[in-house]
Amino acid sequence: MVKYWEIETEIEKGYLYIMCGIVGYVGEKNVAEVLTKGLSSLEYRGYDSSGVALLADGKTKVYKAEGKLQNLKDLLATKESEIKTANVGIGHIRWATHGVPSIKNAHPHTCNCGKLAVVHNGIIENFKELRAKLEAKGCVFQSETDTETVAHLVAQKYNEVKDLKEAVRLATKELEGAYALCIIHQDVPNTIIATRRNAPLLIGVGEGENFAASDVPAIIEYTKKAIYLDDNQVAILKADSIQIFDADNNEVKQKVELLPWEPIALSKMGYKHFMLKEIHEQPDVIRNFLSGKLHSATEPIKLDEVKLDKLKLKNLNRIQVVACGTSLHAALVGKYIIEELCEIPVDVEASSEYIYRKTVTDEHTLVIGVSQSGETADTLTAVKQSKARGSHILIITNRPDSAMAREADSLVPVNAGIEVSVAATKSYVAQLMAFYALALHLAEIKESADKDEIQTIKNELLLLPQKIELLLSKTDKIQKCARMYSSSKNFIFIARGINYATALEGALKLKEISYINATGYPAGELKHGPIAMLDETLPVLSIMMSGKVYEKILSNAQESKARNARMIALTDSTDEKLDELFDYVLNVPHVHELISPIMAIVPLQLLAYHIAEFLGKDVDQPRNLAKSVTVE
Numbered sequence: 001m002v003k004y005w006e007i008e009t010e011i012e013k014g015y016l017y018i019m020c021g022i023v024g025y026v027g028e029k030n031v032a033e034v035l036t037k038g039l040s041s042l043e044y045r046g047y048d049s050s051g052v053a054l055l056a057d058g059k060t061k062v063y064k065a066e067g068k069l070q071n072l073k074d075l076l077a078t079k080e081s082e083i084k085t086a087n088v089g090i091g092h093i094r095w096a097t098h099g100v101p102s103i104k105n106a107h108p109h110t111c112n113c114g115k116l117a118v119v120h121n122g123i124i125e126n127f128k129e130l131r132a133k134l135e136a137k138g139c140v141f142q143s144e145t146d147t148e149t150v151a152h153l154v155a156q157k158y159n160e161v162k163d164l165k166e167a168v169r170l171a172t173k174e175l176e177g178a179y180a181l182c183i184i185h186q187d188v189p190n191t192i193i194a195t196r197r198n199a200p201l202l203i204g205v206g207e208g209e210n211f212a213a214s215d216v217p218a219i220i221e222y223t224k225k226a227i228y229l230d231d232n233q234v235a236i237l238k239a240d241s242i243q244i245f246d247a248d249n250n251e252v253k254q255k256v257e258l259l260p261w262e263p264i265a266l267s268k269m270g271y272k273h274f275m276l277k278e279i280h281e282q283p284d285v286i287r288n289f290l291s292g293k294l295h296s297a298t299e300p301i302k303l304d305e306v307k308l309d310k311l312k313l314k315n316l317n318r319i320q321v322v323a324c325g326t327s328l329h330a331a332l333v334g335k336y337i338i339e340e341l342c343e344i345p346v347d348v349e350a351s352s353e354y355i356y357r358k359t360v361t362d363e364h365t366l367v368i369g370v371s372q373s374g375e376t377a378d379t380l381t382a383v384k385q386s387k388a389r390g391s392h393i394l395i396i397t398n399r400p401d402s403a404m405a406r407e408a409d410s411l412v413p414v415n416a417g418i419e420v421s422v423a424a425t426k427s428y429v430a431q432l433m434a435f436y437a438l439a440l441h442l443a444e445i446k447e448s449a450d451k452d453e454i455q456t457i458k459n460e461l462l463l464l465p466q467k468i469e470l471l472l473s474k475t476d477k478i479q480k481c482a483r484m485y486s487s488s489k490n491f492i493f494i495a496r497g498i499n500y501a502t503a504l505e506g507a508l509k510l511k512e513i514s515y516i517n518a519t520g521y522p523a524g525e526l527k528h529g530p531i532a533m534l535d536e537t538l539p540v541l542s543i544m545m546s547g548k549v550y551e552k553i554l555s556n557a558q559e560s561k562a563r564n565a566r567m568i569a570l571t572d573s574t575d576e577k578l579d580e581l582f583d584y585v586l587n588v589p590h591v592h593e594l595i596s597p598i599m600a601i602v603p604l605q606l607l608a609y610h611i612a613e614f615l616g617k618d619v620d621q622p623r624n625l626a627k628s629v630t631v632e
Contacts (some may be wrong), residue, residue, distance in 0.1 A: 013021055020047055020121050023208045024182040024192045027209025031290055032083055038211075038218035043621065047093035048101035051118035052076070053108040053184060056086035058188040060117050069093065087239070087497045088190055090182040090212075092119035093406045096429035098127070099144030100587040111155030112140055115186045116152065119363065120147040122178035122199040122216055128318075129462040131176065150175070150540045154183060156411045159294040169249060178377070182212050192237040195243040196229050198404070200375050201266055203227040203235055203242060205256055217418060222338040227254045228401060230449050257401065273619045275421035275513070276365060278321040279605050280472055283465035285426045287434045288415045290461065291490050298457040301441045305411040306394065308366070313446050316366050319344055320359070320391075322351040322382040325372035326432060326508065329398075331370050332501035333597045334435030340594065341443040341454070348437040363390035368438075371395075371420065372427040374402020383407050396434045398427050412438055421620045423512045425605050430503065432598050464599070471602055478603050481568060481584045482610030485539050492530065493542035493604075494523040494560075496553050500596045502543055506604035513612040513622045523556035542582075543600055544571040547593030557581060559599035570603055572596070 021042030035052045038478045050072045051064035059081060065071035070627065076083070099105035108117040124130070128144035131355060135141065139152040153174065159165035164185050172179070178198035183194060194201060194212045204211030204219035204226055211219045212235075217227070229235060232247040233254075244254050271277035293302050319338060321331040321469065326352055335346040351369075355378055367386040371379045374397035383404060387393050395408040398416045405411055414430035417549035443449040485491070491510055493503035503520035510518040519531055523542070534540065541558040546551055550573065561567050561581055569582040572590040579585060586607075591599045612619050 002262065003574055020095050021091070021218065022119050022180055022182055022214040023092075023119055024090045024119075024194065024212035025318065026088040026190060026237055027206065027208070028087060028495065029209065031086040032212075033087040033610070034222070035089050035177065036069065036073050036089045036220065036538070037074065038213060039072075039091050039093050041217035041220075042093060042213075042215060043069060047095050049096075049106035049117075050091070050093045051106045051108050052089055052091040053110075053119070054083050054086040054089040055184055055189060056083045058186060058189070059072045060110065061086075062108055062110060062114075062117055064103045064108075064309070066101060066103050066106065073632055082366060085306070088184060088192060089186055090117065090119045090192060097123060098146045105145050106141045107145075107147060109143060109145065109151045110456070111136075111151045113155070115149055116155045116158065116183065116509070117185075118147065118151045118183045119182040120150055122197075123199075124149055124175055125177035125181060126175070135420070136339070137332045140514070150179070150181060150298070152573045164191065164193055165234055165245065165522065167569050168193045169247070170234070172234075173247075180214055188239055189305065191235065193523060194229065194237060195232070195234040197231045199571060201229050203237065203244075205242065209239055210242055210491070212237060217420075220259055224259045225257050226254050227256055227454055229254070269578075270527060272613075273609070275419065275425060275609055275619050276606075278419055278421055278426045278610065279602065281417070282426050282602065283468045283472070285416050286372060286432050286433055286461075286465045286468070288417075289430055292457060293437055293460065297455045297462065301458075302439050303412060303437060305413070306408045306438065306441060306465075308394075308445070309390065310445050312392065313442060315364055316344060316392075317364045319366045319368060320361060320386070321348045321355075321368045322354050322379055322386075322411070324376055324379060325350050326505060327370040327372060327451065327586065328380075329501045329505040329508070330428055330431035330435065331368070333432055333498060334368070334370075334439070335434055336498045336501075337439040337594060340344055340444065341439045341449040342446055343448050344442075351376065354378075354382045354611055355385060357506060359386070361386050361389045361391050365389075365391045367391040368394045368396060368399070369404055369407075369469075370431060371402075371404055371597045372398045372416075372424060372431070373398035374404040376404070380404050384524050394438075396405040396431055396438075422622055422625050423509055423608070423619075425509075428601065429598055433461075436507065436595070445487060451527075455464055457594060458619045460595045463592070464595065467591065468602055469622055471588055471599070475603075477584070478606045479610050480585060481586060482583070482607050483614055485566070485568070486514075486614040488516060488539050488566075489520040489575070489620055489622050490533070490538055492538060492540045492541060492565075493518065493543065494518040494553070494556060495520070496549040496556075499543045499545055499549070499597055499600055502604070503541075503599045505601055506541070506543070509608035510611065512625060513608055514615055515623070518610070523553050526559060527555055531559065531563060534560055534565040536564040536566065538565050539568055540565040541568040541604075544569055544573060544578075544598035545593060545600055547596070554581075557568065568599055 023038035124146040180196040180199040180201035369383040394410040400413040416430035495503040507518035507520040567582040
């Protein structure tokens with residue numbers, strides 16, 4: 001058996017792996033327009049500069065701009081006469097890793113002669129060693145990036161073999177790390193070479209045109225057919241053909257898959273921000289998730305892609321859940337539900353911590369990986385480590401076509417649709433729904449929970465979309481509360497039991513988009529240190545959903561009130577005495593205690609949104625954050 005520390009990982013050396021945006025196009029459309037529209041669809045990932053390279057009039061022409069993509073569009077508008085003949089091009093939005101945000105460090109990068117251009121997502125680990133060798137051979141570098149190393153290396157190989165695909169294949173054998181690459185060369189007209197390793201890249205299949213992109217939104221307007229490249233495969237894209245070769249230069253046939261999204265998903269649909277739209281989409285996200293899985297409270301949950309029968313469950317002695325960020329908070333709720341209904345011990349750990357220690361994981365362990373994108377590098381590594389030790393792998397993801405899903409023995413797709421805003425909202429609710437469905441499914445197989453209780457929970461899930469719609473129809477009080485506390489410098493969220501994770505997620509949403517220092521605590525821990533911070537300037541938001549810990553959290557809130565904290569309650573209780581204790585009471589429809597994390601998070605998402613909006617922040621693209629990012 002492979003030992004966990006022997007498994008090759010893309011982040012073992014502790015680098016920063018940012019997935020920016022790539023678009024490539026070959027065809028008869030306006031190339032610059034296709035590239036910039038595709039990049040616009042990837043802006044949600046976060047970026048600091050952009051650029052395109054086009055083959056026009058037999059020459060490679062590169063245009064770059066710092067800052068927002070509109071700066072690049074404005075530049076290209078002045079170059080229409082230069083680029084009107086182009087029929088192939090590659091584009092990129094960059095998040096700085098090597099070198100400060102600047103035009104010289106922006107992609108695309110070129111070789112010394114300027115004929116070859118490359119765009120790149122990922123990290124080249126050994127770029128310093130390669131750069132030294134290339135400089136010794138006369139290559140002159142213009143940037144501080146790792147990507148320029150690829151341009152010089154491929155150009156050198158091309159000069160030797162006079163075949164661009166072969167040059168890329170040979171060059172990538174010398175690269176260590178993660179990459180998705182698109183490359184053009186003015187001596188090879190009407191052609192894009194694309195390849196990947198440990199970074200997403202797909203090929204869009206059109207009629208008389210073809211595309212390359214790092215994610216679906218960049219091409220969904222033009223085609224619904226795609227090929228997902230495997231690691232180390234190299235693709236030759238021409239307007240009328242696609243050829244794919246493996247690392248040993250054997251041509252392979254890849255499956256053409258239908259893309260799941262409509263272009264309308266990328267529209268704000270009249271909402272001011274994507275985040276607000278996605279919050280309001282959550283009732284439909286729940287309906288979509290339940291469709292085909294739960295028809296009535298009296299019928300069993302159907303999870304066809306979960307391959308766990310009674311015998312396998314009997315042999316399980318533990319469950320481990322690995323995730324990052326918002327997905328980690330969903331996992332904490334999942335732990336509570338599974339232990340409550342299934343009586344199996346569950347551990348939850350940040351993937352970035354999990355992969356650097358010797359974990360007690362074997363064939364008697366179910367390992368659940370949770371990731372919106374299904375490409376989160378450290379979660380993917382954790383999954384691979386566990387799989388090598390014989391564990392059954394179950395993946396919860398919004399992308400059933402992702403690398404993580406392909407490692408799965410069992411799969412729960414969350415069906416949330418594309419989420420444009422960097423701050424996760426509807427994908428979090430969808431992940432929670434996945435944990436509820438999984439816990440109910442396992443409980444029914446094990447017969448470990450009371451049947452009436454299971455039926456009650458199912459009925460609550462079926463009613464949940466209507467209750468959230470009712471909440472979303474009356475948000476005036478949340479907006480007033482947001483305005484009242486938008487000038488706060490610090491914020492505390494407290495809860496107990498299953499909603500401790502809700503406090504963490506509510507605090508995360510607030511600090512992500514408003515930059516207010518917000519922290520979530522188990523309410524009982526306040527008196528073990530944090531209570532020292534309380535005074536008349538500090539808001540304390542108590543999540544007080546009806547259930548076995550309601551009176552306890554009420555007591556903790558009274559402790560905060562006694563220290564003159566500014567008090568906010570989020571509750572489904574109708575107790576009028578709460579008005580005496582709290583400055584603001586945010587009421588939500590009553591739900592079963594186990595279901596309350598879904599109901600409770602919606603007003604916290606709205607509170608964060610409205611505070612950020614009042615402060616004039618960039619809600620959908622907060623500073624220093626990207627939609628798809630792994631920091632280790």
